[in-house]
Amino acid sequence: xxTEEQKKEFNEILTELGSSLDISETQFNTAVAxxxxxxxxxxxxxxxxxxxxxxxxxxxxxxxxTTIKPINKDDDMDLDLVCQLSGKAPYWTxxxxxxxxxxxxxxxxxxxxxxxEEGRRCWTLKYRTSSKNDDKYHMDILPAIISKDYEIILxxxxxxxxxxxxxxxxxxxxxxxxxxxxxxxxxxxxWLKSNPFGYAQWFLNRAELNIQKSILLSESLKPVPKYxxxxxxxxxxxxILKRHRDMMFKGNKDKPIxxxxxxxxxxxxxxxxxxxxxxxxxxxxxxxxxxxxxxxxTGKYYKHIAxxxxxxxxxxxxxxxxxxxxxxxxxxxxxxxxxxxxASQLKGKFRIQESLSKSFGDDxxxxxxxxxxxxxxxxxxxxxxxxxxxxxxTALGANTIKPxxxxxxxx
Amino acid sequence: xxxxNRIKVLSIPIQAGLIRKMYPDSLLETRNGxxxxxxxxxxxxxxxxxxxxxxxxxxTDMPNLYVxxxxxxxxxxxxxxxxxxxxxxxxxxxxxxxxxxxxxxxxALTKTIIPWAYDWLxxxxxxxxxxxxxxxxxxxPSKNKKK
Numbered sequence: 001x002x003t004e005e006q007k008k009e010f011n012e013i014l015t016e017l018g019s020s021l022d023i024s025e026t027q028f029n030t031a032v033a034x035x036x037x038x039x040x041x042x043x044x045x046x047x048x049x050x051x052x053x054x055x056x057x058x059x060x061x062x063x064x065x066t067t068i069k070p071i072n073k074d075d076d077m078d079l080d081l082v083c084q085l086s087g088k089a090p091y092w093t094x095x096x097x098x099x100x101x102x103x104x105x106x107x108x109x110x111x112x113x114x115x116x117e118e119g120r121r122c123w124t125l126k127y128r129t130s131s132k133n134d135d136k137y138h139m140d141i142l143p144a145i146i147s148k149d150y151e152i153i154l155x156x157x158x159x160x161x162x163x164x165x166x167x168x169x170x171x172x173x174x175x176x177x178x179x180x181x182x183x184x185x186x187x188x189x190x191w192l193k194s195n196p197f198g199y200a201q202w203f204l205n206r207a208e209l210n211i212q213k214s215i216l217l218s219e220s221l222k223p224v225p226k227y228x229x230x231x232x233x234x235x236x237x238x239x240i241l242k243r244h245r246d247m248m249f250k251g252n253k254d255k256p257i258x259x260x261x262x263x264x265x266x267x268x269x270x271x272x273x274x275x276x277x278x279x280x281x282x283x284x285x286x287x288x289x290x291x292x293x294x295x296x297x298t299g300k301y302y303k304h305i306a307x308x309x310x311x312x313x314x315x316x317x318x319x320x321x322x323x324x325x326x327x328x329x330x331x332x333x334x335x336x337x338x339x340x341x342x343a344s345q346l347k348g349k350f351r352i353q354e355s356l357s358k359s360f361g362d363d364x365x366x367x368x369x370x371x372x373x374x375x376x377x378x379x380x381x382x383x384x385x386x387x388x389x390x391x392x393x394t395a396l397g398a399n400t401i402k403p404x405x406x407x408x409x410x411x
Numbered sequence: 412x413x414x415x416n417r418i419k420v421l422s423i424p425i426q427a428g429l430i431r432k433m434y435p436d437s438l439l440e441t442r443n444g445x446x447x448x449x450x451x452x453x454x455x456x457x458x459x460x461x462x463x464x465x466x467x468x469x470x471t472d473m474p475n476l477y478v479x480x481x482x483x484x485x486x487x488x489x490x491x492x493x494x495x496x497x498x499x500x501x502x503x504x505x506x507x508x509x510x511x512x513x514x515x516x517x518x519a520l521t522k523t524i525i526p527w528a529y530d531w532l533x534x535x536x537x538x539x540x541x542x543x544x545x546x547x548x549x550x551x552p553s554k555n556k557k558k
Contacts, residue, residue: 005457013458348460350485350540366541373537373545380530381547387529389433392456401526404513406495406534406548408505 002344005391010344011276013352016371018236018275020364021068021243023077025227031079031137032224034127038139041108042083048104052085059196063220064203065231066238066262071246071361077137082196084146084172094175094191095183101143120177144172145188154197158218162205167198167309198309206266207234209273233278234269238262240279243360244336254324256332260305260315264289283337418517423447423470429521445470455532462532466524474524478502487542494544495531504531508549
Protein backbone atom coordinates (compact mmCIF):
# COMPACT_ATOMS: atom_id res chain seq x y z
CA UNK A 1 0.00 0.00 0.00
CA UNK A 2 1.24 3.43 -0.90
CA THR A 3 1.31 6.20 1.70
CA GLU A 4 -0.39 9.52 0.97
CA GLU A 5 2.96 11.08 0.01
CA GLN A 6 3.86 8.16 -2.25
CA LYS A 7 0.49 8.35 -3.95
CA LYS A 8 1.03 12.04 -4.50
CA GLU A 9 4.40 11.45 -6.12
CA PHE A 10 3.16 8.55 -8.24
CA ASN A 11 0.31 10.77 -9.38
CA GLU A 12 2.83 13.42 -10.42
CA ILE A 13 4.70 10.83 -12.47
CA LEU A 14 1.52 9.63 -14.22
CA THR A 15 0.28 13.17 -14.87
CA GLU A 16 3.62 14.07 -16.42
CA LEU A 17 3.57 10.82 -18.41
CA GLY A 18 0.18 11.82 -19.76
CA SER A 19 1.44 15.18 -20.93
CA SER A 20 4.53 13.60 -22.49
CA LEU A 21 2.09 11.59 -24.62
CA ASP A 22 0.45 14.72 -26.04
CA ILE A 23 1.26 15.49 -29.63
CA SER A 24 3.37 18.64 -29.90
CA GLU A 25 1.87 22.01 -30.68
CA THR A 26 3.62 21.90 -34.06
CA GLN A 27 2.17 18.49 -34.84
CA PHE A 28 -1.24 19.72 -33.76
CA ASN A 29 -1.02 22.84 -35.89
CA THR A 30 0.19 20.83 -38.88
CA ALA A 31 -2.74 18.47 -38.46
CA VAL A 32 -5.16 21.38 -38.27
CA ALA A 33 -3.61 22.98 -41.36
CA UNK A 34 -3.90 19.68 -43.25
CA UNK A 35 -7.52 19.12 -42.46
CA UNK A 36 -8.34 22.73 -43.19
CA UNK A 37 -6.65 22.32 -46.58
CA UNK A 38 -8.73 19.23 -47.34
CA UNK A 39 -11.79 21.00 -45.99
CA UNK A 40 -11.10 23.97 -48.22
CA UNK A 41 -10.82 21.75 -51.25
CA UNK A 42 -14.05 19.89 -50.56
CA UNK A 43 -16.05 23.03 -49.84
CA UNK A 44 -14.67 25.46 -52.41
CA UNK A 45 -16.97 27.25 -54.84
CA UNK A 46 -16.45 24.93 -57.80
CA UNK A 47 -16.53 21.76 -55.68
CA UNK A 48 -18.91 19.04 -56.84
CA UNK A 49 -20.28 19.15 -53.30
CA UNK A 50 -20.95 22.88 -53.22
CA UNK A 51 -24.73 22.63 -53.87
CA UNK A 52 -25.06 20.62 -50.63
CA UNK A 53 -23.37 23.10 -48.30
CA UNK A 54 -20.47 20.86 -47.43
CA UNK A 55 -18.70 21.25 -44.11
CA UNK A 56 -15.59 19.46 -42.94
CA UNK A 57 -15.08 18.99 -39.21
CA UNK A 58 -12.62 17.01 -37.09
CA UNK A 59 -13.96 14.17 -34.96
CA UNK A 60 -12.59 11.51 -32.65
CA UNK A 61 -9.68 11.77 -30.21
CA UNK A 62 -8.52 15.18 -31.44
CA UNK A 63 -11.77 16.85 -30.33
CA UNK A 64 -11.92 15.05 -26.97
CA UNK A 65 -8.28 15.63 -26.08
CA THR A 66 -7.12 12.02 -25.98
CA THR A 67 -4.80 11.97 -29.00
CA ILE A 68 -1.38 10.48 -28.31
CA LYS A 69 1.96 10.43 -30.07
CA PRO A 70 2.71 7.34 -32.09
CA ILE A 71 5.38 5.09 -30.52
CA ASN A 72 7.85 5.70 -33.32
CA LYS A 73 8.35 9.01 -35.01
CA ASP A 74 7.82 7.24 -38.31
CA ASP A 75 4.46 5.82 -37.38
CA ASP A 76 1.22 7.28 -38.66
CA MET A 77 -0.97 9.53 -36.61
CA ASP A 78 -4.72 9.16 -37.10
CA LEU A 79 -6.83 12.13 -37.97
CA ASP A 80 -10.56 11.67 -38.37
CA LEU A 81 -12.77 14.07 -40.29
CA VAL A 82 -16.44 14.23 -41.15
CA CYS A 83 -17.49 15.63 -44.51
CA GLN A 84 -21.07 16.67 -43.96
CA LEU A 85 -23.54 17.41 -46.72
CA SER A 86 -26.74 19.09 -45.71
CA GLY A 87 -29.09 17.36 -48.05
CA LYS A 88 -28.51 15.53 -51.33
CA ALA A 89 -30.18 14.84 -54.65
CA PRO A 90 -33.32 12.79 -53.85
CA TYR A 91 -32.25 9.82 -55.98
CA TRP A 92 -28.79 9.51 -54.40
CA THR A 93 -27.98 6.28 -52.63
CA UNK A 94 -25.24 5.78 -50.01
CA UNK A 95 -22.97 4.82 -52.88
CA UNK A 96 -23.67 8.08 -54.72
CA UNK A 97 -22.80 10.12 -51.62
CA UNK A 98 -19.64 8.16 -50.97
CA UNK A 99 -18.58 8.39 -54.60
CA UNK A 100 -19.13 12.10 -55.10
CA UNK A 101 -17.01 12.89 -52.05
CA UNK A 102 -14.36 10.51 -53.40
CA UNK A 103 -14.50 12.18 -56.81
CA UNK A 104 -14.03 15.63 -55.36
CA UNK A 105 -11.03 14.45 -53.34
CA UNK A 106 -9.48 12.87 -56.41
CA UNK A 107 -9.85 16.01 -58.50
CA UNK A 108 -6.89 17.27 -56.48
CA UNK A 109 -3.69 15.81 -57.90
CA UNK A 110 -1.89 15.54 -54.56
CA UNK A 111 -4.85 14.06 -52.74
CA UNK A 112 -5.39 11.61 -55.55
CA UNK A 113 -1.85 10.36 -55.04
CA UNK A 114 -2.41 10.04 -51.28
CA UNK A 115 -5.69 8.19 -51.63
CA UNK A 116 -5.76 4.74 -50.07
CA GLU A 117 -8.06 1.85 -50.98
CA GLU A 118 -11.71 2.60 -50.37
CA GLY A 119 -12.76 1.94 -46.78
CA ARG A 120 -16.09 0.66 -45.55
CA ARG A 121 -17.30 4.06 -44.40
CA CYS A 122 -14.42 6.43 -45.14
CA TRP A 123 -12.00 7.70 -47.69
CA THR A 124 -8.45 7.61 -46.42
CA LEU A 125 -5.57 9.89 -47.32
CA LYS A 126 -2.17 8.56 -46.36
CA TYR A 127 0.16 11.50 -45.83
CA ARG A 128 3.79 10.62 -46.39
CA THR A 129 6.84 12.69 -47.14
CA SER A 130 4.72 15.22 -48.98
CA SER A 131 3.52 16.72 -45.73
CA LYS A 132 5.34 19.39 -43.79
CA ASN A 133 7.62 18.45 -40.91
CA ASP A 134 7.63 14.88 -42.16
CA ASP A 135 4.50 14.18 -40.18
CA LYS A 136 2.66 11.16 -41.32
CA TYR A 137 -0.96 10.55 -40.86
CA HIS A 138 -3.90 8.58 -41.90
CA MET A 139 -6.65 11.02 -42.60
CA ASP A 140 -10.03 9.34 -42.58
CA ILE A 141 -12.78 11.33 -44.24
CA LEU A 142 -16.28 10.19 -43.36
CA PRO A 143 -18.99 11.27 -45.84
CA ALA A 144 -22.23 12.01 -44.03
CA ILE A 145 -25.66 13.51 -44.54
CA ILE A 146 -27.07 15.96 -42.03
CA SER A 147 -30.45 17.58 -41.74
CA LYS A 148 -30.97 21.05 -43.20
CA ASP A 149 -31.01 22.76 -39.83
CA TYR A 150 -28.13 20.74 -38.36
CA GLU A 151 -25.86 23.71 -38.03
CA ILE A 152 -28.36 25.49 -35.80
CA ILE A 153 -28.88 22.32 -33.76
CA LEU A 154 -25.15 21.84 -33.30
CA UNK A 155 -24.66 25.46 -32.33
CA UNK A 156 -27.47 25.21 -29.80
CA UNK A 157 -26.23 21.94 -28.40
CA UNK A 158 -22.70 23.25 -27.99
CA UNK A 159 -23.89 26.13 -25.89
CA UNK A 160 -26.22 24.18 -23.63
CA UNK A 161 -25.49 21.57 -21.00
CA UNK A 162 -25.30 17.87 -21.73
CA UNK A 163 -28.57 15.96 -22.11
CA UNK A 164 -29.58 12.80 -23.94
CA UNK A 165 -32.12 14.74 -25.96
CA UNK A 166 -29.52 17.24 -27.04
CA UNK A 167 -27.15 14.50 -27.99
CA UNK A 168 -29.73 12.57 -30.02
CA UNK A 169 -30.31 15.59 -32.21
CA UNK A 170 -26.62 15.51 -33.19
CA UNK A 171 -26.83 12.16 -34.99
CA UNK A 172 -25.73 12.10 -38.62
CA UNK A 173 -26.27 9.53 -41.36
CA UNK A 174 -23.33 7.74 -42.90
CA UNK A 175 -22.68 5.24 -45.68
CA UNK A 176 -21.44 1.65 -45.33
CA UNK A 177 -20.33 -0.50 -48.27
CA UNK A 178 -21.13 -3.66 -46.35
CA UNK A 179 -24.80 -2.87 -45.94
CA UNK A 180 -27.12 -4.67 -48.34
CA UNK A 181 -28.92 -1.43 -49.13
CA UNK A 182 -25.67 0.43 -49.90
CA UNK A 183 -26.37 0.86 -53.60
CA UNK A 184 -30.13 1.31 -53.60
CA UNK A 185 -31.44 2.93 -50.43
CA UNK A 186 -32.04 6.62 -51.06
CA UNK A 187 -33.68 7.53 -47.75
CA UNK A 188 -30.99 8.50 -45.20
CA UNK A 189 -33.41 7.57 -42.40
CA UNK A 190 -32.59 3.98 -43.33
CA TRP A 191 -28.84 4.48 -43.40
CA LEU A 192 -26.45 3.85 -40.60
CA LYS A 193 -26.52 6.40 -37.78
CA SER A 194 -23.41 7.84 -36.27
CA ASN A 195 -22.96 10.52 -33.66
CA PRO A 196 -19.37 11.76 -33.34
CA PHE A 197 -20.29 15.11 -31.80
CA GLY A 198 -22.83 13.62 -29.42
CA TYR A 199 -20.16 11.16 -28.32
CA ALA A 200 -17.67 13.98 -27.79
CA GLN A 201 -20.24 15.86 -25.70
CA TRP A 202 -20.79 12.75 -23.60
CA PHE A 203 -17.07 12.16 -23.04
CA LEU A 204 -16.27 15.77 -22.18
CA ASN A 205 -19.22 15.81 -19.81
CA ARG A 206 -17.89 12.64 -18.12
CA ALA A 207 -14.42 14.25 -17.85
CA GLU A 208 -15.58 17.56 -16.46
CA LEU A 209 -14.93 18.42 -12.81
CA ASN A 210 -16.38 21.17 -10.69
CA ILE A 211 -12.88 22.40 -9.95
CA GLN A 212 -11.75 22.23 -13.56
CA LYS A 213 -13.94 22.82 -16.57
CA SER A 214 -13.58 20.68 -19.64
CA ILE A 215 -12.32 22.10 -22.91
CA LEU A 216 -15.36 23.12 -24.86
CA LEU A 217 -16.32 21.12 -27.87
CA SER A 218 -17.13 24.41 -29.57
CA GLU A 219 -13.43 25.32 -29.21
CA SER A 220 -12.28 22.04 -30.79
CA LEU A 221 -14.63 22.56 -33.72
CA LYS A 222 -13.40 26.05 -34.51
CA PRO A 223 -11.57 26.44 -37.82
CA VAL A 224 -8.36 27.09 -35.90
CA PRO A 225 -8.75 25.40 -32.52
CA LYS A 226 -6.37 26.20 -29.67
CA TYR A 227 -3.75 23.65 -28.69
CA UNK A 228 -4.70 22.28 -25.28
CA UNK A 229 -2.12 21.43 -22.64
CA UNK A 230 -4.18 21.47 -19.50
CA UNK A 231 -6.05 18.19 -19.57
CA UNK A 232 -8.50 16.61 -17.17
CA UNK A 233 -7.68 13.42 -15.23
CA UNK A 234 -9.97 11.27 -17.40
CA UNK A 235 -8.27 12.50 -20.57
CA UNK A 236 -4.81 11.74 -19.12
CA UNK A 237 -5.92 8.30 -17.96
CA UNK A 238 -7.23 7.44 -21.43
CA UNK A 239 -3.99 8.62 -23.04
CA ILE A 240 -1.96 6.42 -20.69
CA LEU A 241 -4.18 3.40 -21.34
CA LYS A 242 -4.03 3.87 -25.11
CA ARG A 243 -0.23 4.08 -25.05
CA HIS A 244 -0.03 0.90 -22.97
CA ARG A 245 -2.20 -0.79 -25.60
CA ASP A 246 0.03 0.51 -28.42
CA MET A 247 3.16 -0.80 -26.69
CA MET A 248 1.63 -4.19 -26.02
CA PHE A 249 0.15 -4.82 -29.45
CA LYS A 250 2.26 -2.71 -31.82
CA GLY A 251 0.70 -3.27 -35.25
CA ASN A 252 -1.56 -6.18 -34.25
CA LYS A 253 -4.93 -5.78 -36.00
CA ASP A 254 -6.78 -7.48 -33.16
CA LYS A 255 -5.68 -5.01 -30.49
CA PRO A 256 -8.33 -3.38 -28.29
CA ILE A 257 -9.65 -0.40 -30.25
CA UNK A 258 -9.42 3.15 -28.92
CA UNK A 259 -13.16 3.74 -28.83
CA UNK A 260 -13.60 0.72 -26.53
CA UNK A 261 -10.86 1.90 -24.17
CA UNK A 262 -12.17 5.47 -24.22
CA UNK A 263 -15.81 4.52 -23.71
CA UNK A 264 -15.22 2.02 -20.89
CA UNK A 265 -12.96 4.59 -19.21
CA UNK A 266 -15.70 7.20 -19.49
CA UNK A 267 -18.22 4.80 -17.92
CA UNK A 268 -15.88 3.66 -15.13
CA UNK A 269 -14.52 7.07 -14.19
CA UNK A 270 -15.91 8.44 -10.93
CA UNK A 271 -14.84 12.08 -11.17
CA UNK A 272 -11.61 11.45 -9.26
CA UNK A 273 -9.60 14.64 -9.20
CA UNK A 274 -6.19 13.17 -9.94
CA UNK A 275 -4.77 10.88 -12.61
CA UNK A 276 -3.66 8.09 -10.27
CA UNK A 277 -7.04 7.63 -8.60
CA UNK A 278 -8.78 7.91 -11.98
CA UNK A 279 -6.58 5.23 -13.47
CA UNK A 280 -7.01 2.91 -10.49
CA UNK A 281 -10.75 3.29 -10.56
CA UNK A 282 -10.94 2.79 -14.34
CA UNK A 283 -8.82 -0.36 -14.52
CA UNK A 284 -10.58 -1.73 -11.48
CA UNK A 285 -14.08 -1.48 -12.87
CA UNK A 286 -14.02 -0.90 -16.65
CA UNK A 287 -14.89 -4.51 -17.44
CA UNK A 288 -18.14 -4.17 -15.48
CA UNK A 289 -19.47 -2.04 -18.31
CA UNK A 290 -19.18 -4.85 -20.82
CA UNK A 291 -22.59 -6.45 -20.92
CA UNK A 292 -23.31 -10.05 -21.83
CA UNK A 293 -26.32 -10.40 -24.10
CA UNK A 294 -28.16 -13.30 -25.62
CA UNK A 295 -28.61 -13.52 -29.36
CA UNK A 296 -31.84 -15.39 -30.01
CA UNK A 297 -30.92 -15.90 -33.67
CA THR A 298 -27.73 -17.80 -32.98
CA GLY A 299 -28.63 -19.03 -29.49
CA LYS A 300 -25.35 -17.68 -28.23
CA TYR A 301 -24.18 -15.14 -25.70
CA TYR A 302 -22.10 -12.21 -26.85
CA LYS A 303 -20.42 -9.13 -25.37
CA HIS A 304 -21.94 -5.70 -25.80
CA ILE A 305 -20.19 -2.39 -25.18
CA ALA A 306 -22.86 0.23 -25.67
CA UNK A 307 -22.18 3.46 -27.48
CA UNK A 308 -23.25 5.90 -24.77
CA UNK A 309 -25.11 8.08 -27.28
CA UNK A 310 -26.64 5.19 -29.20
CA UNK A 311 -26.93 2.24 -26.80
CA UNK A 312 -27.97 -0.19 -29.52
CA UNK A 313 -24.64 0.27 -31.23
CA UNK A 314 -22.14 -2.28 -29.97
CA UNK A 315 -18.51 -1.14 -30.07
CA UNK A 316 -17.51 -4.78 -29.56
CA UNK A 317 -19.56 -6.02 -32.51
CA UNK A 318 -16.46 -7.53 -34.10
CA UNK A 319 -15.74 -9.74 -31.09
CA UNK A 320 -18.19 -12.37 -32.31
CA UNK A 321 -16.52 -12.81 -35.67
CA UNK A 322 -12.96 -12.31 -34.32
CA UNK A 323 -12.80 -13.87 -30.82
CA UNK A 324 -9.11 -12.97 -30.67
CA UNK A 325 -10.17 -9.35 -30.17
CA UNK A 326 -12.06 -10.23 -27.01
CA UNK A 327 -9.22 -12.39 -25.71
CA UNK A 328 -6.78 -9.54 -26.36
CA UNK A 329 -8.93 -7.04 -24.54
CA UNK A 330 -8.85 -9.07 -21.33
CA UNK A 331 -5.16 -9.87 -21.75
CA UNK A 332 -4.49 -6.17 -22.08
CA UNK A 333 -6.61 -5.23 -19.06
CA UNK A 334 -4.79 -7.75 -16.90
CA UNK A 335 -1.42 -6.57 -18.17
CA UNK A 336 -2.15 -2.91 -17.52
CA UNK A 337 -3.37 -3.72 -14.00
CA UNK A 338 -0.23 -5.70 -13.29
CA UNK A 339 2.15 -3.13 -14.82
CA UNK A 340 0.71 -0.16 -12.90
CA UNK A 341 0.74 -2.15 -9.68
CA UNK A 342 4.30 -3.38 -10.22
CA ALA A 343 5.62 0.11 -10.95
CA SER A 344 3.95 1.52 -7.85
CA GLN A 345 5.56 -1.02 -5.56
CA LEU A 346 9.17 -0.19 -6.37
CA LYS A 347 11.51 1.86 -4.24
CA GLY A 348 13.85 4.23 -6.09
CA LYS A 349 12.59 6.46 -8.86
CA PHE A 350 15.05 5.05 -11.39
CA ARG A 351 13.52 1.61 -10.80
CA ILE A 352 10.05 3.04 -11.35
CA GLN A 353 11.32 4.68 -14.51
CA GLU A 354 12.76 1.41 -15.75
CA SER A 355 9.52 -0.39 -15.06
CA LEU A 356 7.34 2.27 -16.73
CA SER A 357 9.67 2.35 -19.75
CA LYS A 358 8.82 -1.26 -20.49
CA SER A 359 5.10 -0.53 -20.44
CA PHE A 360 5.03 2.91 -22.04
CA GLY A 361 8.20 3.29 -24.08
CA ASP A 362 11.72 4.61 -23.34
CA ASP A 363 11.35 7.99 -25.02
CA UNK A 364 8.19 9.30 -23.37
CA UNK A 365 9.15 7.91 -19.97
CA UNK A 366 12.61 9.47 -20.21
CA UNK A 367 11.02 12.82 -21.09
CA UNK A 368 8.60 12.38 -18.20
CA UNK A 369 11.37 11.99 -15.62
CA UNK A 370 13.48 14.81 -17.06
CA UNK A 371 10.42 17.07 -16.83
CA UNK A 372 9.84 16.01 -13.24
CA UNK A 373 13.48 16.79 -12.41
CA UNK A 374 13.25 20.18 -14.10
CA UNK A 375 10.02 21.03 -12.27
CA UNK A 376 11.71 20.22 -8.96
CA UNK A 377 14.74 22.36 -9.82
CA UNK A 378 12.49 25.31 -10.67
CA UNK A 379 10.71 24.95 -7.34
CA UNK A 380 14.04 24.95 -5.52
CA UNK A 381 15.24 27.97 -7.48
CA UNK A 382 12.08 29.80 -6.45
CA UNK A 383 12.64 28.85 -2.84
CA UNK A 384 9.34 27.00 -2.76
CA UNK A 385 10.49 23.39 -2.76
CA UNK A 386 9.69 21.51 0.45
CA UNK A 387 10.90 18.43 2.22
CA UNK A 388 10.01 16.21 5.09
CA UNK A 389 12.81 14.67 7.16
CA UNK A 390 11.33 11.17 6.86
CA UNK A 391 9.98 11.00 3.30
CA UNK A 392 12.12 13.56 1.48
CA UNK A 393 11.08 16.11 -1.13
CA THR A 394 7.32 16.51 -1.16
CA ALA A 395 4.92 19.42 -1.43
CA LEU A 396 3.51 18.26 1.91
CA GLY A 397 6.88 18.70 3.67
CA ALA A 398 7.24 20.98 6.69
CA ASN A 399 10.57 22.54 5.67
CA THR A 400 11.59 24.59 2.66
CA ILE A 401 14.77 24.07 0.69
CA LYS A 402 16.88 27.16 0.35
CA PRO A 403 17.98 27.96 -3.22
CA UNK A 404 21.57 26.83 -3.90
CA UNK A 405 23.90 25.83 -6.72
CA UNK A 406 25.42 22.39 -6.97
CA UNK A 407 29.05 22.94 -7.63
CA UNK A 408 32.06 20.91 -8.59
CA UNK A 409 34.79 20.32 -11.06
CA UNK A 410 34.60 17.63 -13.63
CA UNK A 411 37.24 15.44 -12.05
CA UNK B 412 31.87 45.98 4.47
CA UNK B 413 33.11 42.39 4.22
CA UNK B 414 30.26 40.03 4.87
CA UNK B 415 32.57 37.49 6.43
CA ASN B 416 33.51 39.87 9.23
CA ARG B 417 29.97 40.44 10.25
CA ILE B 418 28.56 36.96 10.39
CA LYS B 419 27.66 35.45 13.70
CA VAL B 420 29.15 31.97 13.76
CA LEU B 421 26.80 29.24 14.92
CA SER B 422 28.72 27.11 17.38
CA ILE B 423 29.01 23.33 17.13
CA PRO B 424 26.73 22.77 20.16
CA ILE B 425 24.06 24.95 18.55
CA GLN B 426 24.39 23.18 15.19
CA ALA B 427 24.24 19.81 16.96
CA GLY B 428 21.20 20.89 18.94
CA LEU B 429 19.36 21.87 15.78
CA ILE B 430 20.15 18.53 14.14
CA ARG B 431 19.06 16.60 17.23
CA LYS B 432 15.79 18.51 17.30
CA MET B 433 15.07 17.76 13.65
CA TYR B 434 16.32 14.14 13.75
CA PRO B 435 15.79 12.92 17.32
CA ASP B 436 16.59 9.32 16.47
CA SER B 437 19.78 9.78 14.51
CA LEU B 438 23.43 9.19 15.28
CA LEU B 439 25.20 12.40 16.29
CA GLU B 440 28.59 12.89 17.88
CA THR B 441 30.35 16.07 18.88
CA ARG B 442 33.99 16.48 19.90
CA ASN B 443 35.14 19.18 22.33
CA GLY B 444 32.59 21.57 20.94
CA UNK B 445 34.86 21.77 17.90
CA UNK B 446 33.40 19.27 15.45
CA UNK B 447 30.40 17.08 14.79
CA UNK B 448 29.66 13.92 12.88
CA UNK B 449 26.09 13.04 11.94
CA UNK B 450 25.09 9.76 10.30
CA UNK B 451 21.60 9.08 9.04
CA UNK B 452 19.63 7.24 6.35
CA UNK B 453 17.42 9.45 4.21
CA UNK B 454 15.18 9.10 1.19
CA UNK B 455 15.12 11.93 -1.38
CA UNK B 456 11.39 11.61 -2.05
CA UNK B 457 8.45 9.40 -1.05
CA UNK B 458 9.20 6.97 -3.88
CA UNK B 459 12.95 7.38 -3.56
CA UNK B 460 15.43 4.78 -2.41
CA UNK B 461 17.28 4.89 0.93
CA UNK B 462 20.76 6.40 1.21
CA UNK B 463 23.06 6.51 4.18
CA UNK B 464 24.74 9.86 4.53
CA UNK B 465 27.51 11.16 6.79
CA UNK B 466 27.97 14.82 7.64
CA UNK B 467 31.29 15.98 9.07
CA UNK B 468 31.75 19.52 10.25
CA UNK B 469 34.74 21.01 11.96
CA UNK B 470 34.25 24.60 13.08
CA THR B 471 37.57 25.57 11.44
CA ASP B 472 36.59 24.03 8.10
CA MET B 473 33.69 23.66 5.67
CA PRO B 474 31.06 20.98 6.24
CA ASN B 475 31.53 17.80 4.22
CA LEU B 476 28.73 15.50 3.20
CA TYR B 477 29.26 11.92 1.98
CA VAL B 478 27.01 9.19 0.72
CA UNK B 479 28.30 6.10 2.53
CA UNK B 480 25.74 3.58 1.31
CA UNK B 481 25.29 2.48 -1.39
CA UNK B 482 28.95 2.65 -2.21
CA UNK B 483 29.68 2.89 -5.01
CA UNK B 484 26.52 4.66 -6.15
CA UNK B 485 25.32 3.28 -9.47
CA UNK B 486 26.13 5.39 -12.53
CA UNK B 487 23.84 6.40 -15.37
CA UNK B 488 24.22 4.58 -18.66
CA UNK B 489 27.40 5.59 -20.51
CA UNK B 490 28.64 7.74 -17.62
CA UNK B 491 31.89 7.17 -15.79
CA UNK B 492 31.40 9.43 -12.79
CA UNK B 493 28.90 11.09 -10.51
CA UNK B 494 27.85 14.66 -11.26
CA UNK B 495 28.60 17.41 -8.70
CA UNK B 496 30.87 15.31 -6.56
CA UNK B 497 34.22 16.48 -5.13
CA UNK B 498 35.54 12.99 -4.74
CA UNK B 499 34.17 9.99 -6.60
CA UNK B 500 35.74 7.43 -4.27
CA UNK B 501 34.52 8.76 -0.97
CA UNK B 502 31.38 10.17 -2.60
CA UNK B 503 31.74 13.66 -1.21
CA UNK B 504 29.00 15.87 -2.65
CA UNK B 505 29.29 19.45 -3.97
CA UNK B 506 26.14 21.00 -2.63
CA UNK B 507 26.68 24.73 -2.91
CA UNK B 508 28.73 27.41 -4.61
CA UNK B 509 31.50 28.36 -2.14
CA UNK B 510 31.24 32.14 -2.37
CA UNK B 511 30.39 32.59 1.29
CA UNK B 512 26.87 33.67 0.40
CA UNK B 513 25.14 30.37 -0.27
CA UNK B 514 26.72 28.89 2.80
CA UNK B 515 28.70 30.32 5.66
CA UNK B 516 29.20 29.52 9.30
CA UNK B 517 26.26 31.61 10.43
CA UNK B 518 23.88 29.21 8.73
CA ALA B 519 22.20 26.19 10.25
CA LEU B 520 23.20 22.88 8.67
CA THR B 521 19.56 21.78 9.05
CA LYS B 522 18.50 24.59 6.70
CA THR B 523 21.28 24.29 4.16
CA ILE B 524 23.59 21.29 3.81
CA ILE B 525 21.07 18.70 4.97
CA PRO B 526 18.14 19.76 2.73
CA TRP B 527 20.60 20.13 -0.15
CA ALA B 528 21.61 16.50 0.33
CA TYR B 529 17.96 15.50 -0.27
CA ASP B 530 17.98 17.70 -3.34
CA TRP B 531 21.21 16.11 -4.64
CA LEU B 532 19.87 12.60 -4.12
CA UNK B 533 16.59 13.54 -5.81
CA UNK B 534 18.38 14.68 -8.96
CA UNK B 535 20.81 11.78 -8.69
CA UNK B 536 17.89 9.36 -9.07
CA UNK B 537 16.61 11.25 -12.13
CA UNK B 538 20.16 11.32 -13.54
CA UNK B 539 20.59 7.61 -12.92
CA UNK B 540 17.46 6.86 -14.94
CA UNK B 541 17.72 9.48 -17.68
CA UNK B 542 21.42 10.41 -17.92
CA UNK B 543 20.43 14.04 -17.49
CA UNK B 544 21.32 16.18 -14.47
CA UNK B 545 18.23 18.31 -13.84
CA UNK B 546 19.43 19.89 -10.60
CA UNK B 547 21.23 22.81 -12.20
CA UNK B 548 24.35 24.26 -10.62
CA UNK B 549 27.77 25.44 -11.63
CA UNK B 550 30.43 23.21 -13.11
CA UNK B 551 34.02 24.34 -13.39
CA PRO B 552 35.40 23.41 -16.78
CA SER B 553 37.89 20.59 -16.31
CA LYS B 554 41.51 21.07 -17.36
CA ASN B 555 41.67 18.30 -19.88
CA LYS B 556 38.31 17.37 -21.25
CA LYS B 557 37.86 13.71 -21.81
CA LYS B 558 34.77 12.22 -23.39
